[in-house]
Amino acid sequence: MKRYLMTPGPTPVPEDVALYMAKPIVHHRTDEFKKVFDETKQLIKRLFKTENEIVMFASSGTGAMEAAVSNVLNEGEKAISINAGKFGERWGKLIRAFGGVNLELTYEYGDYAKVEDIKALIEKNPDVKAVYIQASETSTGTFHPIDEIGLMLKEKYPEVVFVVDGITAYGAIDVETDKWNIDIGITGSQKALMLPPGLSILSVSEKALKKIEKSNNRFYYFDILGELKAKWGNYTPAVSLVFGLNAAVKKILDEGLENVFKRHKLLAKATREAVKSLGLKLLSRRPADSLTAVYSPEGIDSSEIIKLMKSYGVEISNGQAHLKGKIFRIAHLGYFDKADILMVISVLEIALKKLNANGNFGEGIKRAMEILSE
């Protein structure tokens, strides 16, 4: 069975990047590695649109999220977390795990954070030290207005550290780290960066570093200052992934950052319009360009759709938590192009037809074709 991976991470690895990663392993305490390591950080800065320091951990994205909590918050310090999905919920868990006071703003899955809510909560709690949010909430395919939130914080509460999990955003959606006042921006290798999992990346501002310097929390492996002091990574870096990251970001910059964002915007639009033409409803009120979450038709378990699509080799994702069985998620971040969207939509249509749930047979793919031929 030929397989077509269309899940929101891991995502497909381009053949040239995979080959580059297969090159002989270089020892990590060598000038050869250091050169690539340093260059890769510079490349990441361009991708993140930041002048801030870059730190990489050999870990999944959650490792970087942990570092952004354990290094920043001290015991008893207050932080706001935005919980509008599975990954927002994780911020709260991390804050509590490291002794912080979690002021959680909860939104329905599919809804997005409101800047006024955050502002009001800080007004009531002027001792808030940090705000934790996702750029794109992967469990719902929602893009939070991190630009508005960042600019509000900059104007009203310049001391608050603004932490953005951009794991399904950086490299797919234009996230202007510095312009939007993002103190810590986070991503992982296995999303828009088109790599296997195993590498997490943070950008850290001067302001965040100052806060981190005063940390008295408990951590060892995820040590942001330690990584910055080390010449070439504090512990053994994921050498192959660093090489892969170097190749992948160069590939992105070769295509042109703005072209990459435009491509994601177009693929997202085609996907959204196609499913709407099939009479389906989007979950998100503010959809991200990196993945599309769609309600399963009335009375149909989304697992059935996913299973049928898998019988065509096409792998998409189910909902998480209480949305399991209720929605399905189609990814279009990273190594995806127009032809992939045409494929996934036509296979989706076939799956719906087999479930007697496609009254508009042919309309979804037609709409996608229209948009992608513009």
Next chain:
Amino acid sequence: MKRYLMTPGPTPVPEDVALYMAKPIVHHRTDEFKKVFDETKQLIKRLFKTENEIVMFASSGTGAMEAAVSNVLNEGEKAISINAGKFGERWGKLIRAFGGVNLELTYEYGDYAKVEDIKALIEKNPDVKAVYIQASETSTGTFHPIDEIGLMLKEKYPEVVFVVDGITAYGAIDVETDKWNIDIGITGSQKALMLPPGLSILSVSEKALKKIEKSNNRFYYFDILGELKAKWGNYTPAVSLVFGLNAAVKKILDEGLENVFKRHKLLAKATREAVKSLGLKLLSRRPADSLTAVYSPEGIDSSEIIKLMKSYGVEISNGQAHLKGKIFRIAHLGYFDKADILMVISVLEIALKKLNANGNFGEGIKRAMEILSE
């Protein structure tokens, strides 16, 4: 630009086969290689449905075609060649190049060989030594009735050597080598066998071997008897490709030969019906299940369609010789599955639309979706 190769050879190489080929090179004069070499020949016999001897050359498919002429025909001996396309024409060139007398049966591109024509020509030329034909003529996407021809020869002219170029047939279409009296069956690595180019394969019957033993023609590298006498290939075999062939044929046999043929039949049907729903005409009067040749709409150069599809990363083929610009060819042999057909048809529709030549926009992909959801 993400690329999707849909040309009738080379065809995409499955990831697991590519990885298997990347294993460290084994020296060719070792027991380790001999074991794989011998096993691979046995696997090929199953694929070819033959008990005949198998010979492999480090060459493109044309090398095996040359061997089947130079080793079989002596100077001045008569052979019939079927010319219904670019590859049929090649048989005639080879026969003349090695001093044979070429009795050519020419058919219009798109037409197929008639068993009565061959019978009549041998009746007039009872000293004909061999018949050379394609199973699937790649330039036109036509499948010749090689079963009828083989059985007629067996009954009426059992001394005539029947040579079938099955380069775009073996592994995609059910070719019953022994049952259909095929004395020499030929294929290449880069078609339905899903490998990079560089390896040609022949099956050779007892009868063909007896004729070859009496050869006084000039050849050295393409020496069928020499290869059979050598323990592990007469000259340096294409070691990686032999390993790849072993993995690829196992992959085919794992899927099940009949399932593989059924898959190709289904993909071919969906492709043909889809283009017909767009009002387009097939070139072939007897279409092969390995590729589909389609006339470009009136007044439109097929190069334009191909170029537009390439701007979506999808690579299909133009016509050859006088059909260049008049037709396009979509391959579906080897590592292809339903989702690939959905992709190529929707991209074809977009290309036609951009050329204002798609009055039935959406009908082609809808038809393909219908067939592939059955």
